């Protein structure tokens with residue numbers, strides 16, 4: 001094991017609690033991660049020492065708070081090799097995706113009323129947006145809505161039986177204005193060939209957006225090497241607080257976009273009938289922002305940097321390999337998604353013959369094992385595989401092989417309880 | 427292990443569901459989904475010549491939702507709208523009780539087995555989905571007595 005999991009676990013107070021009389025085995029980090037004490041301490045320290053509204057006021061606390069907020073931006077930017085003026089703080093990844101969708105929507109509406117807008121964001125009938133069949137609803141519904149508002153068409157890459165993107169049937173063409181794809185699927189675990197997809201987007205004059213909710217927390221990312229124009233993720237899935245997400249965008253693009261939410265802090269000059277907007281990132285941060293959460297997220301980033309993202313990735317690869325092997329060895333269990341660690345992350349979905357995923361999850365919970373059941377906000381994936389739902393195990397840096405064993409044993413318990421232990425031939 | 431949730435009666439109804447998947451002259455139907463887990467059920471309602479309730483259902487879902495459809499059908503088929511409404515209200519109250527209500531076995535019969543479900547917020551919807559579909563179909567069909575529409579809350 002490449003990480004000292006025992007000492008990592010000691011940093012996470014919640015991992016020592018019991019649930020339903022059993023030690024907690026937390027395997028639902030794909031939904032949200034647990035928080036180390038340094039993150040909680042950083043937020044508390046901010047409130048206890050420097051709390052004030054940022055970018056406003058001339059007093060010492062306001063200066064310190066602004067400084068804390070802007071240093072958090074720099075630390076988070078550095079984590080993916082970006083510059084601070086490319087980082088916009090949002091409520092979560094969902095809001096970050098909507099921010100980009102509304103840039104298109106608002107630019108298109110303004111264009112129709114004769115305003116001067118950047119044509120890369122203007123959509124109408126004849127244009128199209130390309131997504132994949134494995135998107136989280138957060139990277140699907142905003143584009144469905146945008147198409148409904150502008151008359152553009154939504155197209156998508158399908159999924160192969162193995163749970164990979166079907167790159168043969170490529171819907172990208174010269175009318176594509178945006179290619180919006182998930183980096184690592186939260187339900188299948190598939191890691192998509194982002195560079196190739198971004199290359200195809202740019203070749204056709206389209207912009208490229210990558211949903212990195214399940215990649216930034218789990219692997220080293222050099223954002224410029226991905227070829228993306230926009231990327232986003234949520235702080236709460238990478239040991240940070242809830243209530244903060246990140247939009248990364250090329251600065252030139254961000255500065256060409258109309259705002260999403262409007263109000264205080266995002267303006268340059270205001271009269272009763274006209275306003276000019278601040279440059280990015282301030283343009284997209286209307287109102288008093290989530291300062292304590294930014295400070296907490298920066299602490300999470302520093303915690304991960306100390307451990308090293310290469311080490312986190314290697315550790316998760318080892319866990320995933322062990323998990324896939326253990327599930328393969330269980331008769332009656334079917335893995336939904338790639339069956340090897342090649343281009344695959346640690347979120348592993350499966351079904352159990354004869355037991356509904358809800359019941360599997362419930363029996364696992366009764367053994368202290370926390371997993372997610374359902375369609376994982378990726379309902380079209382379940383339809384694609386003709387299943388109502390899956391059970392998903394999603395480990396992180398604080399899990400070890402014993403956690404995987406506990407999960408696998410609890411699946412066997414579920415099979416025994418429902419009387420569906422398959423007879424093994426031979 | 428989870429015996430409070432998975433009572434024998436529930437497992438029995440899950441494995442050997444009672445009731446029918448179709449009736450000859452349905453007056454209305456209702457399709458309900460649980461968007462968090464993808465469970466689905468359709469319930470059809472009708473009336474026999476004496477005005478007693480007829481029910482058919484089809485669906486897919488977890489043991490709790492499947493067993494609940496079966497128990498509901500067994501309890502309510504052949505009842506007058508007033509008798510049915512009383513049972514429907516009692517079941518809804520039981521599901522909202524957070525495990526604190528002692529269910530009336532006279533009224534609820536096999537449905538008392540769902541008392542434990544009310545302690546698991548994530549599973550209450552599973553137990554209620556077919557009852558919601560029934561209440562909705564009753565309203566659409568005009569076969570409801572006033573209190574049966576209680577089941578529409580949620």
Ligand SMILES: Cc1ncc(COP(=O)(O)O)c(C=O)c1O
Nearest residue numbers: 092093094136138186211213234
């Ligand atoms: C791939 C992916 N995209 C988007 C999201 C949405 O993240 P949030 O709910 O934090 O906005 C998630 C989280 O579940 C996710 O896994």
